[in-house]
Amino acid sequence: MQENLVIVESPAKAKTIEKFLGKDFMVKSSFGHIRDLSKKDLGINLADGFAPVYEIPKDKRKVVDELTRAAKDRTVWLASDEDREGEAIAWHLTEVLGLPVEGTKRIVFHEITKRAILEAIENPRTVDMNLVNAQQARRVLDRLVGFELSPVLWKKVRPSLSAGRVQSVAVRLLVEREREIIAFRSTPYFRVVAQFHAAGDKDRTLFKAELPTRFESREEAEAFLRSCVGATFTVAKVEEKPVQRYPAPPFTTSTLQQEAGRKLGMSVSQTMSVAQHLYEQGLITYMRTDSVNLSTLALAQCKEQITNLYGEKYSSYHNYKTKTKGAQEAHEAIRPSYIERQAIEGTPAEKRLYDLIWKRTVASQMVSAELDRTTITIAIDGRREQFVATGEVVRFDGFLRLYSESTDEEPAEDSEGLLPKLSAGDEVLYQTITATQRFTMPPARYNEASLVKRLEELGIGRPSTYAPTITTIINRGYVVKQSKEGQKRTYEQLTLAGGSVSAKTLSESFGKEKNRLQPTDIGMLVNDYLEQQFAPIIDYNFTANVEKEFDRVAEGDITWDKMIAAFYGPFHRMVDTAIETQSDKHGQARVLGADPKTGRTVKARIGRYGPMVEIEGEGEEKPRFASLKKGQLIESITLDEALALFALPRTLGEWEGEPMVVGLGRFGAYVRWGKSTFASLAKGDDPYTLTLERGVELIKAHQAQRTAANTPIRSFAEDPDMLVKNGRYGAYIAYKGKNYRIPKGTKPEELTLDECLKIVAASKK
DNA sequence: CAGTGAGCGAGCTTCCGCTTGACTT
Secondary structure, rough: OEEEEEEEEOOOHHHHHHHHHHHOOEEEEEEOOOOEEEEOOEEEEHHHHOEOEEEEHHHHHHHHHHHHHHHOOEEEEEEOOOOOOHHHHHHHHHHHHHOOOOOOEOOOOOOHHHHHHHHHOOOEEOHHHHHHHHHHHHHHHHHHHHHHHHHHHHHOOOOOOOOOHHHHHHHHHHHHHHHHHHOOOOOEEEEEEEEEEEOOOOOOOOEEEEHHHHHEHHHEEEEEEOOOOHOEEEEEEEEEEEEEEEEOOOHHHHHHHHHHHHOOOOOOHHHHHHHHHHHOOOOOOOOOOOOOOOOOOHHHHHHHHHHHHHHHHHEOOOOOOOOOOOOOOOOOEEOOOOOOOOOOOOOOOHHHHHHHHHHHHHHHHHHHHHEEEEEEEEEEEEOOEEEEEEEEEEEEEEEHHOOOOOOOOOOOOOOOOOOOOOOOOOEEEEEEEEEEEEEEOOOOOOHHHHHHHHHHHOOOOOOOHHHHHHHHHOOOOOEEEEEEEEEEEEEEEEEEEOOEEEEEEEEEEOOOEEEEEEEEEEHHHHHHHHHHHOOOOOOOOOHHHHHHHHHHHHHOOOHHHHHHHHHHHHHHHHHHHHHOOOOOOOOOOOOEEEEOOOEEEEEEEEEOOOEEEOOEEEOOEOOEEEEEEOOOOOOOOHHHHHHHHHHHHHHEEEOOOOOEEEEEEEEEEEEEOOOOEEEOOOOOOOOOOOOHHHHHHHHHHHHHHHHOOOOOOOOOOOOOOOOEEEEEOEEEEEOEEEEEEOOOOOOOOOOHHHHHHHHHHHHOO
């Protein structure tokens, strides 16, 4: 029998470590935390110094039983992560497994390499109770905030809402950005770009130069172009300077989510799920990390790879330091487990994510790129303005050969290129000078990854919670994730060529958005309420401030219950005040104007079923209501947009004696034929312009589908109860009122009764 | 499941951070 039991947090980690430790060691995993505050109530005894009431959640019972059995008669090594949560897990294990805190071996390692693990075994310590207490303070504070604030919202706004230290700040960021966008007024301006060539250049090789001055009006832009007609253009200054570009550090959870979003179009939760698969297959290191550190083993492998692929001059050791507030660095950066594996087998998403991780990791240990940046300033005689041409030439590509990081900003409109050799005093001639109308842009809405980035900058949330936090605020209805079609607009362009100025009007699309996060009316209402009643809690610095207190607890400077008491007093008074204060449950109605048809007031407000617009009633006549569409906000909807909402439901006509109506329901746009035959509109259909013919098509398709769904694929004369049907998620077995999944690889149309009965019997246990 | 918007009120909702499977009709 093995004499030792090592307990880690993750089962994949357990497997790897077991290989390193040899036969005297059994390695098991706790699957994260094994105890938590009681879920039934507050889980904190306020009268007894905030004593936490811990219990083992149902789904952890099995793990705990197994660990208890394994710990019997063995030396236990607690190898949970080296951070606050990991220390707490170790302590909970001592409590639950009945181990003494003093005398139980606690070991830590930051990388899963044989050397690191053997070294850890050589240097055990005991559980650090100060650090554990800092975690208890964190846990208790979060519970107090979440479980005291949420019920205030149920009472004062609407049931089932939630508030918390992390999620409420995430919503606040989105709300404030949205209000900046609503308040933004786009202003037009004219941007001037010239195509020049050197006067002495027979080939007339063109290069671009831009005027840093922007003109506010067409008149000014035109006047400028006219003044250029007979002007002489002379090079005033040529500046050449070398610049270095450095590779980005290896991935953390947050930067991986950002790059996978930008480069691969993956959502935050998709990225995490694919990364989890790679991790479980042993292909990458742990994917929930805030560290940019690489093990010395990985560094050596990087150097070897780079030397093999590109030669030694491309390799350069970089030691990255985290800039993240509150980073705990319990793990390595996210990197391939074996750097020499350049590609893997797997799903397309797995391959692409792995490739991204591999390139980022290897590039981080490559030499910086060297570029020459040239700036040429061109003077215009008779005018103060000067054109500026910039060019960048890569002198040595370095890491750029393998990888370059993407940015959130729109790509520059004109790519910078090679500039001709010119010196001060040279004359240049223009081929064209164009003044193009542009428009100032509102700030961009956050997407998932840029929100994560902002939260990380504020030190709010942890790698393990970024993805779930986004899910939570979407599930609560505070936020929607959506794409928007671009809108068309026209712009003017003036061109000076051949001594005369011509003008034309062009059109472009703008404002196209993909998967952006936008707050809802409820999100805004809740945010405003919290800001009013609980400003200190949703302050951007709240987390950073309490983290300082947790650090004091971890240092042993203050006891955790004293820290919590100091917080709870003022906090609970805020809760009491909020409950006593009358609130405006639905917020204020916003008057949009008068309905041009009736002259009656049109208002937007939150109703029982969510945000809506209303045309007020008068005397006997009832008011008319219409729900707002996803993405429309009470704060920003216009009168015209509101009136358009009353265009539905709309009668298309009659088909086979029954009326056909198109409308918007809870599940999107639908057509209704007669009283109760409903069909959803397809993706390209627009309820506002749908024709009767299309309505008939949709209803017919719907009926055909229903017939198909009700016709079993397989039935058996011997047992009429047994049916194989086609459902939303593919074929399934229906037997005596219950449904059963068909195992992968089985062809449903070839199933026999025996096989069906076997599947039913197998799923019973 | 598909339009609604009066009012009453039982019983329920909720946090953040660690970890993976489970598994729909």
